[in-house]
Amino acid sequence: MESVKSSKNKIVIANWKMKLSLKESIDLANDLKNYCKVFKKGSVVVCPNFMSIIEVKKILKDTPIVIGSQDVFWEQQGAYTGEVSPSMVLEAGCEYAIIGHSERRKYMLENYEMIHQKLKAVLNTDGITPIVCIGENEDERKTDRRDFVLVHQLQQSLGGISLLENQQVIIAYEPIWAIGSGIAIEPEEAVYAHKIIKLTLNDMFGPQVSSNNFKIIYGGSISSKIVKDFVDLENIDGLLVGGASLNAEEFCKVAKAMLASSKK
Ligand code: 13P
Secondary structure: OOOOOOOOOOEEEEEOOOOOOHHHHHHHHHHHHHHOOOOOOOOEEEEOOHHHHHHHHHHHOOOOEEEEEOOOOOOOOOOOOOOOOHHHHHHOOEEEEEEOOHHHHHHOOOOHHHHHHHHHHHHOOOOOEEEEEEOOOHHHHHOOOHHHHHHHHHHHHHOOOOOOOOOOEEEEEOOHHHOOOOOOOOHHHHHHHHHHHHHHHHHHHOHHHHHHHEEEEEEOOOOOOOHHHHOOOOOOOEEEEOHHHOOHHHHHHHHHHHHOOOOO
8 A cells, every 4th residue: 555654744733632721821832932943834733722722822923833723613603602613713823623532522422423514614714724533432442343433433524525625634543542541552553543544535535635635643642752653654644642742842752753754
């Protein structure tokens, strides 16, 4: 199978989840400012909570780091109490939006019909790249249903979508059992899962769109200790980092290791 490891610019995305206050987010952004000068513009993304996006953006605006939101709603405006639209996160300075994170699927009961609506709304908002999360839970893995689950999640979220030539979609493969557990997937298993995702995208969009318009990244207990095992693997175009992104030095170690292998 075709390898993308030498032909794509990799991306490393920090998901700060609901772990930092506004003050802590500002402090971390200031720390990152000092560590991140080496990165190429747009190769590192941080996703603060909604309340912190504007302040973090102000701090990082002249750095290579860009901002993403951790979620987004599927309508642009209206009576949707508590929701934030794609055009609103764009206005706040976001260039990426995470959609369908497993924690939202678990606690907010988001399903792939909702994720599909969110994806469509983001693709209709010029300037934001969607990061669509997929991944099996422990039971699905143990009972050998992972491949089916991944294909199904891709079909449900991306079915019927057509992309313009310049539109990018990032698929984040985050096995639920690996998130926050301190136990990352074995690299060979990640390569296998990413191959399933790649083949499904080939099937749904054709190999050219699959190669040009999609990145497939891994998330789940990545740290500076193990990141070297995930560098230069087939079809792994980057990382989505949770816990290890909450410390600037640790996160930059992860990003540097991953991005060192990117096409210059
Ligand atoms: P951890 O890196 O803390 O396992 O979190 C991964 C994640 O959920 C990123 O979205």
